[in-house]
Amino acid sequence: MEINTELFEKIPKDEKKLNEIVRPSETYFQDAWRRLKQNKLAMGGLVFVIFITIAAIVGPMLSHYNYYSQNFRISNQGPSAAHWLGTDKFGRDQFVRILYGARISLSIAYIASLLNLVIGILYGSIAGYAGGNVDNIMMRIVDVIWSVPSMIYVILLMVILNKPDHPASDGGMSSIILAMAISFWVVMARIVRSQIMALKEQEFVLAAKISGASSMRIILKHLIPNSMGPIIVTMTMSVPSAIFTEAFLSFIGLGISAPQASWGSLASEALDGYQLYPLQLFFPAMAICLTILAFNFLGDGLRDALDPKMRK
Amino acid sequence: MLSFIVKRIFSTVITIFVVITITFFLMRLMPGGPFSSEKKQTAQALENLNIKYGLDKPVFVQYTLYLKRLSHGDLGPSMQYEGRTVNSIIAYSLPVSARLGVISMIFAMLVGVYMGIVAALNQGKWQDKLCMLIATVGITVPSFVIATLLIYVFAVKLHIFNAIGLSSPKDYILPAIALGGSAMAFVARLGRSALLDVVRQDYIRVARAKGLSKNVVIYKHALRNSLIPIVTYIGPLLAGVLTGSFVIEGLFGIPGMGREFIASIGNRDYTVLLGFVVLDATFLIVANLLVDILYAVIDPRIKIEA
Numbered sequence: 001m002e003i004n005t006e007l008f009e010k011i012p013k014d015e016k017k018l019n020e021i022v023r024p025s026e027t028y029f030q031d032a033w034r035r036l037k038q039n040k041l042a043m044g045g046l047v048f049v050i051f052i053t054i055a056a057i058v059g060p061m062l063s064h065y066n067y068y069s070q071n072f073r074i075s076n077q078g079p080s081a082a083h084w085l086g087t088d089k090f091g092r093d094q095f096v097r098i099l100y101g102a103r104i105s106l107s108i109a110y111i112a113s114l115l116n117l118v119i120g121i122l123y124g125s126i127a128g129y130a131g132g133n134v135d136n137i138m139m140r141i142v143d144v145i146w147s148v149p150s151m152i153y154v155i156l157l158m159v160i161l162n163k164p165d166h167p168a169s170d171g172g173m174s175s176i177i178l179a180m181a182i183s184f185w186v187v188m189a190r191i192v193r194s195q196i197m198a199l200k201e202q203e204f205v206l207a208a209k210i211s212g213a214s215s216m217r218i219i220l221k222h223l224i225p226n227s228m229g230p231i232i233v234t235m236t237m238s239v240p241s242a243i244f245t246e247a248f249l250s251f252i253g254l255g256i257s258a259p260q261a262s263w264g265s266l267a268s269e270a271l272d273g274y275q276l277y278p279l280q281l282f283f284p285a286m287a288i289c290l291t292i293l294a295f296n297f298l299g300d301g302l303r304d305a306l307d308p309k310m311r312k
Numbered sequence: 313m314l315s316f317i318v319k320r321i322f323s324t325v326i327t328i329f330v331v332i333t334i335t336f337f338l339m340r341l342m343p344g345g346p347f348s349s350e351k352k353q354t355a356q357a358l359e360n361l362n363i364k365y366g367l368d369k370p371v372f373v374q375y376t377l378y379l380k381r382l383s384h385g386d387l388g389p390s391m392q393y394e395g396r397t398v399n400s401i402i403a404y405s406l407p408v409s410a411r412l413g414v415i416s417m418i419f420a421m422l423v424g425v426y427m428g429i430v431a432a433l434n435q436g437k438w439q440d441k442l443c444m445l446i447a448t449v450g451i452t453v454p455s456f457v458i459a460t461l462l463i464y465v466f467a468v469k470l471h472i473f474n475a476i477g478l479s480s481p482k483d484y485i486l487p488a489i490a491l492g493g494s495a496m497a498f499v500a501r502l503g504r505s506a507l508l509d510v511v512r513q514d515y516i517r518v519a520r521a522k523g524l525s526k527n528v529v530i531y532k533h534a535l536r537n538s539l540i541p542i543v544t545y546i547g548p549l550l551a552g553v554l555t556g557s558f559v560i561e562g563l564f565g566i567p568g569m570g571r572e573f574i575a576s577i578g579n580r581d582y583t584v585l586l587g588f589v590v591l592d593a594t595f596l597i598v599a600n601l602l603v604d605i606l607y608a609v610i611d612p613r614i615k616i617e618a
Contacts, residue, residue, distance in 0.1 A: 144327050148593050151558075156589070159577055160341045244454060251456050252558055252574055267456070274460060275468050285457040292452040 032229075035305040042301020048294035052287075056102035065093035068259040078279065088269065088280055097261045098287055104262040105288075108176050109242040115181035117235050120188020125219050127189070128196030139193070142186045150183040154245060157182060158254045172256050176246055184238065184245075191234050195227030229306035236299040240292040247288050263288045317605055324601045331593045332586075336378060339582050340371055365391055365583075378586075387587035392579040398587035401572060406591075408478070409561070409568035413553045415484050416492030420549065424496040425542065428503020433530065435508065443500060450497025456559045459490035463563065476565035487564045491557060495549045499542055506538035540611050547600040 026034070036042055060066075070090040077087045086094050127138040157179035162172045199205065200223060208218050224231075243263070249255035250264030257265070263284045270280035362368045369377075381388060387398035431443035450458075466486060467475035473486050510516065511534055519529045557570035569588060576584040 140323075143323070144330050148327075148331050148596070152589055152592060155577065156335065156338050156585075160338060240452075247454055248456070248559065251454075252562070254577075271460065274464065278464060281457075281460060285454075285460075289453050289457065293448070296448070296452060 028229075032302075032305040036301055039301040039304065041297045042305070045294040045297030045301065048290065049298060052102060052291055052294070053106060056099060056106050059099035060096055060103065063093070063096045063099070065096045068092070086277075086279060094280065094283060097266060098263070098283055101261045101263045101266050101284060102287065102291075104173060104256060104260060105243055105246055105264070106291075108173060108180075108246050108262070109239045112177045112180040112184070112242045113235050113238045115177065116185045116188050116238055117231070119181065119185040120234075121192050121224060121231065123185065124189035124192025125196050125224060128193035129200060129215060129219055129223065131197075135193075142189055145183070145186045146190075151245070151248070153183045154179045154249065155252075155254060158249060162254070172254075173260075176249060176255055180242055180245055184241070187238065188231070188234055191230050192224075192227060195230055196223050199223050199226055233299055233303045233306060236295060236302055240295040240299075243288060243292055243295075313608070316608070320601055320604060324597055327597055328590075328594050331597075332379070332382070332590050333375075335586055335589045335593075336375055337371070339586055365389070382590070387590070388583040390581055390584050392576070392581040392584070398583050401584060402569070402587065402591060405567060405569045405572050408566060409557055409570060412478075412484060412487055412491065412561075412566065412568065413550075413557065416488040416553060417495070417549060419488050420492035420495035420499055421542075424499025425503050425539070427496075427500040428507060428538075429530070429535065431500065431504040432507035432511070440504075444504070447497040447500040450493045451501075453493070455490055455494060456563065458493050459487070459560055459563045462486045462490055478564075478566055487560050487566060490563075491553060491560045495553065498545060498549070502542055502545060503538060506541045507534060510534045510538045540607070543610065544603055544607055547596065547603045550596055550599045 036046075070092060074087050079086045088094055088097065123138065123142075127135045127142075130138075158172075158175055161175035161178055196219070205218060205222060208222055213221070246255060246262060247264030247267065250262050251268045251271075253268065255264055256262040266284035267281055267288070270277070270284065274281045359368070367374070378388070385399075387402070390396045390398055390401060393401075427443040427447065431440040434440045463475045463486065466473045474480075474483050477483060478487075511530075516529060516534055519533050520526070524533075557568060558574055559570075560566070561568045561570035562574065569592075572584065573588045575581075576588065
C-alpha cells in the first residue's frame with residue numbers, strides 16, 4: 001500500500017485556519033429560500049402564481065380585444081385562432097375576459113389578504129403583548145366572530161355595502177374586499193397572538209426591555225419579525241380562501257356585476273348555457289382551481305421551509 | 313370538568329346573544345326595505361304595512377320586541393309572504409336541508425376516513441398518491457364546479473341521475489357528493505396524517521410485538537386514536553355544509569334553507585333572514601360546544617383548565 005506522504009506533512013502554525021466558518025452564514029430567509037427551492041411542488045406553485053399575476057397585469061394590454069365590446073355575429077364560438085378560448089353569448093373574447101377576471105379576482109384576493117394581515121397583526125400583537133384582562137376581552141371578541149359562520153356575515157355585509165346602481169360603483173370590488181376584511185382577520189389575529197405570547201417571555205425581549213426599548217419598539221422590531229414565518233404561511237393560505245369566497249359570492253349573484261368580470265362571475269354567467277357550451281364554464285373554473293392549487297402548494301412548501309425545526 | 317362545561321355553555325349563550333344583536337342591527341342598515349318592491353304602493357298603504365310589522369317604531373324598541381318574542385321561540389311573521397311565519401318556513405325547509413346535510417356528512421366521514429386509512433397504510437405507494445390526488449382536487453375545486461360537472465356528466469350526458477329535485481332516494485347522491493366533497497378531502501388528509509402519527513407510537517409497536525395481527529392493531533388500536541383530530545373538524549365541517557348548501561341547493565333545485573336564505577336577501581325579508589342567521593349561527597355554535605366537550609371526554613390526555 002502506497003502512502004501519500006503529502007497528507008501527513010506538518011502545517012505551519014500561521015497557516016492553520018482554526019476558526020474558519022465552513023459554510024457561509026445564512027439569514028433566516030436565505031435558509032428558508034434554499035429549502036423552498038428543493039420543493040418542486042411549491043416552486044411550481046410559485047412560478048404559476050408569478051405567471052398568473054403578470055398575465056393579469058400585462059395580458060389585457062397586449063390583446064386587441066377588450067372585455068366589454070359585444071359582437072353578436074360571433075357569439076358562443078368555440079376556441080379558434082382568432083379567439084383562443086372562444087367567445088361568450090355576447091361575442092366577447094373569453095381569453096381576454098378571463099385575464100380581466102384574473103385582474104379583479106387576484107386584486108380582491110391580494111388586497112383582502114393584505115388588510116387581514118394589517119388588522120390581524122395589530123390586533124393580535126396588542127392582545128398577545130398586553131396579556132391579562134386586555135387580552136381576555138380582545139380574545140372574547142375574536143371568539144365571538146370566530147364562532148359565527150363567516151360566509152353568512154360576508155353575504156350580509158355585501159348586501160349592505162354593495163350598491164351596484166350607484167354611479168361611482170366599481171362593480172362591487174371594494175365591497176367584497178371590505179366584507180372579507182371585516183370577517184376574516186380573526187384567523188391572523190389568533191396566529192399572531194399565540195406567536196407573540198410564546199416569544200415575549202424569551203430573554204431577548206427582556207434584554208430589549210432592560211435597554212429601555214418601548215413596548216411599541218419591542219413589538220415592531222423584535223416580536224413581529226420573529227413571528228414572520230407563521231404570518232407569511234397564514235397569508236399565503238388566505239389568498240386561496242379569498243379567491244374562493246369571491247367566486248362563491250359572484251356565483252350566487254352578490255359579487256362582481258357586469259360588464260366587469262371576475263372568475264366567479266364568468267362561471268356564473270356561463271351557467272345558463274353550460275349544457276350547450278360547457279367550455280365557457282370550464283375555462284374560468286380551471287383558472288380558479290389552478291390558482292387555488294398553486295397557492296396551496298406554495299403555502300404547504302412555505303410552511304415546511306419556514307419552520308426552523310425542519311432545518312438540516 | 314363540570315365547571316369547564318358550565319363555563320363553555322355560559323360563553324356560548326353570550327356568543328349567540330351577540331350574534332343576534334349584530335345581525336339585527338346590520339339588517340336595518342341594508343338599503344331598501346321589504347316593501348320597496350316592484351309594485352308601486354301608496355304612501356298610506358306603505359305606512360300601514362310598516363305599522364303592521366312594527367317597523368314604524370324606533371329600532372331599539374323593535375330590537376327588544378324581537379328579543380321578547382324570540383325567548384318564546386317565535387321568529388315572527390315573514391314580511392314578504394303574506395300569512396306565513398318564519399317558523400313555518402323553517403319547519404318546511406330545514407328537514408330538507410338537514411337530510412341532505414346529514415347524508416353528505418356521513419358520505420364525507422366514511423369515504424374520507426377510509427381514504428385516509430388506505431393512504432396511510434400504503435404510504436408512498438400509488439394508492440397513497442391516488443387518494444391524496446383526489447383529496448387535493450376536492451379541496452381546490454369549488455363546490456359549484458363539482459356540482460355542475462356532476463350534473464353535466466351524470467345527468468345531462470349519461471342520464472343516470474335526475475338533474476333537479478329530490479323525488480327519489482337516488483336523487484340525493486349527486487348533491488351529497490357535491491356538498492360533501494371538500495369535507496371528504498379534508499377528512500382524508502387529516503385522517504392520513506393522524507394515522508401515520510399514531511402508527512409510530514410505542515404502544516402500537518408493543519401490540520404488534522405481543523403478536524396481534526396487523527388488522528387488529530390498525531382497526532382496534534390505531535384507528536380509534538387517530539379519529540380524535542377528525543372529531544374537532546366536525547364543527548367547521550358543519551359550517552361548510554351549511555354555507556355550501558346555498559349554491560348546491562340552487563343548482564340542484566332543492567327547496568331547502570340555503571335557497572330560502574338567498575331568496576330572503578333579495579326580498580329584504582328581515583324576519584326570515586334574521587331567523588335563518590340566528591338558527592344557523594346557534595346550530596354551529598352549539599355544535600362547536602359539543603365538539604369541545606366531546607373532545608375532552610374522548611381524549612383523557614387533554615387537561616382542562618377551568
